[in-house]
Amino acid sequence: MSQSVSRHLIDTRVVIETPEGVDFRFRIAGPGQRLWAWSIDSLIKAGALAILWILLLMLGAIGGEAGIQAMAGVATIGVFVSNWFYGSLFEGLMNGQTPGKRAAGLRVLRTNGTPIDLLTATGRNFLRVADALPLGYTVGLITMLLTPKLQRLGDLFFDTMVVSEQRSPTGRAAGLTKNIEPLARSECPRKFSVPERTLATIERLFDPERIMSEGRREEIARPLSEALRSRLGWSEPWKTEGNQYEFFQQQGYRHTQFLLRVLKTFAVEAETGGQR
Amino acid sequence: MNRERFIRDRRADWGRFEQLLGTLQSLPERQWRAVQVAELARLYRSICYDLSLVQSREWGSRLEDYLNDLVASGHNCLYRTPPTSLAAALEFIAIGFPRLLRQRWRAFALATALFLVPFLVGTAVGVMRPDLAVLVAGEEELQQATDSYSRELYTATDERYTGERSFMFGFYVNNNTGIAFQAFSLGALAGIGTCYVLLSNGISIGLVQGAMLSKGGATAVNFTSFVITHGSLELTAIVISGAAGFVLAQSLLLPGERTRMESLRHHGRESLQLALGAGVMLFGAALLEGYFSPLPIAPAIKYVAGGLAWLLVGLWLGLAGRERVVVADSAVGAES
Secondary structure, X not given: OHHHHHHHHHOXXXXXXXXXXXXXXXXXXXXXXXXHHHHHHHHHHHHHHHHHHHHHHHHHXXXXXXXXXXXXXXXXXXXXXXXXXXXXXXXXXXXXXXXXHHHHOEEEEEOOOOEOOHHHHHXXXXXXXXXXXXXOOHHHHHHHHHOOOOOOHHHHHHOEEEEEOOOOOOXXXXXXXXXXXXXXXXXXXXXXXXXXXXXXXXXXXXXXXXXXXXXXXXXXXXXXXXXXXXXXXXXXXXXXXXXXXXXXXXXXXXXXXXHHHHXXXXXXXXXXXXXX | OOHHHHHHHHHHHHHHHHHHHHHHHHOOHHHOOHHHHHHHHHHHHHHHHHHHHHXXXXXXXXXXXXXXXXXXXXXXXXXXXXXXXXXXXXXXXXXXXXXXXXXXXXXXXXXXXXXXXXXXXXXXXXXXXXXXXXXXXXXXXXXXXHHHHHXXXXXXXXXXXXXXXXXXXXXXXXXXXXXXXXXXXXXXXXOHHHHHHHHHHHHHHHHHHHHHHHHOHHHHHXXXXXXXXXXXXXXXXXXXXXXXXXXXXXXXXXXXXXXXXXXXXXXXXXHHHHHHHHHHHHHHHHHHHHHHOOOOOOHHHXXXXXXXXXXXXXXXXXXXXXXXXXXXXXXXXXXX
């Protein structure tokens, strides 16, 4: 768990330990994702209220002036409910999600990873009044920047956090090895296997969350690539006219390309084989 | 065990877990069957084990992510807080709320002072200088108020009556409860906003009341008989929501022996309960203000009803939910 402390500082993941003694991770949602969810919710609220007003006033018109007034009173209560209880009711009853949050792939959880209850949802939504001050959620943004779990005041007082549940594409190294040719058995005169840990290391090198330049990745790939080449006994074929491997033309990144081929051969192929 | 065999052996369980989780999450909790929950719990534990195995052997981040997601959604499904029931909510209003308020009497006293003093001063000033009420209410509205309290009241059979009453009811709920919830929420900013809401409302309500009283005669009688009944709930509730705001502020400014973050969490829920209780009171006040207070009946009846209302509110908040406890237990009771 000593690692998790530094993780807090450099990225937006939190590690939670379950009573079963297993650590699992959540990714905290940033202000941008939350703004997106908020915008969707605002649109939904505005649309629903417009429809409510129109329907009720039409209904009231049947009863003359008194009817219109009475229905305007009911509609005002609708405004009140949407102002103060839209977020609470949805988050409390739909396990931490408003329609906007669901669309944006976000969920509100207590900071220990368990679902929130109705009271908690109400509290964190009431405090929007304070968070929104002086305009445009400035207070909320400031406290989000000051807390590792990106919590606005409502989250701090009611012990909640907003996590992103956007799933990365499933399957191993998905997308990475799309147009990559696997290694052929005949190309590797020595061993034809790569340990799991090495494969995991390669995966991590290509982790899209790690922002690094292609050149830097090539530099990092080189020692591993060279070690693997000697393990497999693989050597680069001479560059000839009409070379069938397109990647040899990209001389600059031959080590990363080689590692991707290794990944394709031993991780992806093996996995689909194992799943059958 | 190698990775491939591990995946081959365990895949069936993972699939079953995902499927079961999907089924249960689409159902309300009371329709969950015991067999299903037991199976879910068993699968969850074994997947926890799988995850830690994959983590320790570094069998690839994709696999780890997949199992991590399974554990996260299982954790979310299994460890939840029991749902709030209507019965519990009613019991809270009857007993828990007054108890909580008495426990937080310091915040309540502060809020009372901050509201009552400007209210009384405002009334006195309003009686002496009715023209000053324009400062807080606007000339047009004030004229309107004067007119409505001096005119003949609607009769119960008046057609306009029902419509206008419902309209005003909606307005009172939205406006007054909104103010109360604001007073509470702004407490999160060290209570400055709460002070502002209490003071400004105290001053303006006081000034308008003073201006109305200064007119004397039927206007004053109409006014006082109108406000006395619902005022019992309304004014008290505004003060309570202010108190709730101060509890928030206190948790931020005076964390005591807790860390500041712990202090926020500790006081957050209780202060919210106070604010929600105030919200319920204001709903009741809006009902009275909308449908009882403007009834075309003799002011004397309204004074009696109003007096009773103040008495009941006082008794409820002052006495409800007291427990006769042995001295030794009282310390424990106060803790929880």
